[in-house]
Amino acid sequence: MFSKKTMVAVGAVVLIVLYIIVFSFAYLRKSSVGDAATRSALALVSPFQAVFSSSMNFMDDIWTHYFLLISVSRENDELKKKLAQAVNKNNKCREIEFSNHRLREFVKLKKQSPFILESAEVIAKDSSPWYKTIIINKGTDDGVTSGLPVIVPEGIVGYVLTASGKDSKVLLIIDRNSSVDALVQRTRARGLAQGITRGLCEFDYALRKLDIKIGDNVISSGFDGIYPKGLRIGYISKVIRRNAGLFQDVELTPYVDFTKLEEVMIILSPPLKDNVGD
Amino acid sequence: MHFLVYFVFSVLLICIQTTLLPLFPRLFVQYDLLIPYVVYLILFRSSVGMLPVILISGCLMDLLSGGTIGVYIATYILILICFRNATIYFHFKKIILFQIVIILSVLMENILFCMVISIQSMSFKLTFYGTSVLVIQLIWALISSSLLYFMFDYIFNRIDKLIIGGLRERV
Numbered sequence A: 001m002f003s004k005k006t007m008v009a010v011g012a013v014v015l016i017v018l019y020i021i022v023f024s025f026a027y028l029r030k031s032s033v034g035d036a037a038t039r040s041a042l043a044l045v046s047p048f049q050a051v052f053s054s055s056m057n058f059m060d061d062i063w064t065h066y067f068l069l070i071s072v073s074r075e076n077d078e079l080k081k082k083l084a085q086a087v088n089k090n091n092k093c094r095e096i097e098f099s100n101h102r103l104r105e106f107v108k109l110k111k112q113s114p115f116i117l118e119s120a121e122v123i124a125k126d127s128s129p130w131y132k133t134i135i136i137n138k139g140t141d142d143g144v145t146s147g148l149p150v151i152v153p154e155g156i157v158g159y160v161l162t163a164s165g166k167d168s169k170v171l172l173i174i175d176r177n178s179s180v181d182a183l184v185q186r187t188r189a190r191g192l193a194q195g196i197t198r199g200l201c202e203f204d205y206a207l208r209k210l211d212i213k214i215g216d217n218v219i220s221s222g223f224d225g226i227y228p229k230g231l232r233i234g235y236i237s238k239v240i241r242r243n244a245g246l247f248q249d250v251e252l253t254p255y256v257d258f259t260k261l262e263e264v265m266i267i268l269s270p271p272l273k274d275n276v277g278d
Numbered sequence B: 001m002h003f004l005v006y007f008v009f010s011v012l013l014i015c016i017q018t019t020l021l022p023l024f025p026r027l028f029v030q031y032d033l034l035i036p037y038v039v040y041l042i043l044f045r046s047s048v049g050m051l052p053v054i055l056i057s058g059c060l061m062d063l064l065s066g067g068t069i070g071v072y073i074a075t076y077i078l079i080l081i082c083f084r085n086a087t088i089y090f091h092f093k094k095i096i097l098f099q100i101v102i103i104l105s106v107l108m109e110n111i112l113f114c115m116v117i118s119i120q121s122m123s124f125k126l127t128f129y130g131t132s133v134l135v136i137q138l139i140w141a142l143i144s145s146s147l148l149y150f151m152f153d154y155i156f157n158r159i160d161k162l163i164i165g166g167l168r169e170r171v
Helices: A004-029 A032-112 B002-023 B034-044 B050-064 B071-083 B094-121 B128-170
Strands: A117-125 A133-136 A149-152 A155-163 A168-172 A179-184 A190-195 A201-204 A217-220 A232-240 A249-254 A263-267
Touching: A032 A117, A032 A149, A032 A263, A117 B002, A133 A155, A133 A263, A179 A201, A179 A232, A201 A232, B002 B034, B002 B050, B002 B128, B034 B050, B034 B071, B034 B094, B034 B128, B050 B071, B071 B094, B094 B128
Parallel strands: A155 A232
Antiparallel strands: A117 A133, A117 A263, A133 A168, A149 A155, A149 A263, A155 A168, A179 A190, A179 A217, A190 A201, A201 A249, A217 A232, A232 A249
């Protein structure tokens, strides 16, 4: 009545339906046979699954934490490079800012000063610790001659010792061969600011009776024929008044920091006695 | 040729000493780099070209410095006179002899400076500053001399080879 093919198909359908019905009941009733089968299957497969899964995780880990690290490392290198450039740029900006500040002070000094000023850069310093001179990059070609005073906004630096075509040697006021005729601004007590090499000056020949106190401002008197009157030199940092003797021992600390000199101004016009400390 | 090399090297050292070293803190500044150079030339190099270079270097230093003219040149000549034959009389290792001579030379230079300053100011005061300058210079002489010896030795040996190689090629 039915062909063989039809019989096989119907049989397969019936088997599938039965299989589904049986397993559905088994699932609902939680039969011990099904449980045991599941446990066995799990026990058989799960170790391999665990190994497989952990190895996959390991691979994934490698991929995310190692291979990706290469690109992170490259990115890090790039960022480091950029940071170095930024730091460099920042440093340059800061240097420009400082230089701008210094030059502004110079321009202010140039505008306010009654003298003709020529700016110069310090290009070298004395190699010996016993002498205090600097070499600047302006010489006779720029109108600089020996004997001209050299200043910065803070005060007197020194005077031009020798001038060549393009450079000049400046004797600093802290050199022991330098002396500036000076006045204590408050009391007009007169003395000689003489260098003592270790970055300081002595205020020599100040009479014992004169009123000199620590912190007093000392200016040039203009009598030495080199420095115009009224230029700042330094402040009194030590006073020793002995019981005997004509003079008192006075130490003078210059306003100029000679270790940080970078630019200076040379007073080209001769000292004018009329520009008294104004 | 040797004279030219020595001269260029001395100018280089003067430039370093007057422009580069003052940028460092005071501790690094107070050391005359030409002393090791002059000592090296006197002890270990041939006299050809050495004497004029020492004289010119001394002259340059005197002109650049604010000190009395002639102090540096006098120092270098004094070093030359005192230690010219040191290698004959003292049989130390080269480097030890170099160190000893440098320390003595630095001492001599400072004594000479002090003498000149004392004569100029007609007084002699042993100040803390003066003593510290001397001590720091001596310490630097001790520390840097071996390094400078190796540096000079390496550079001049290389230059010698270059010069000899050049001459051979010409022949």
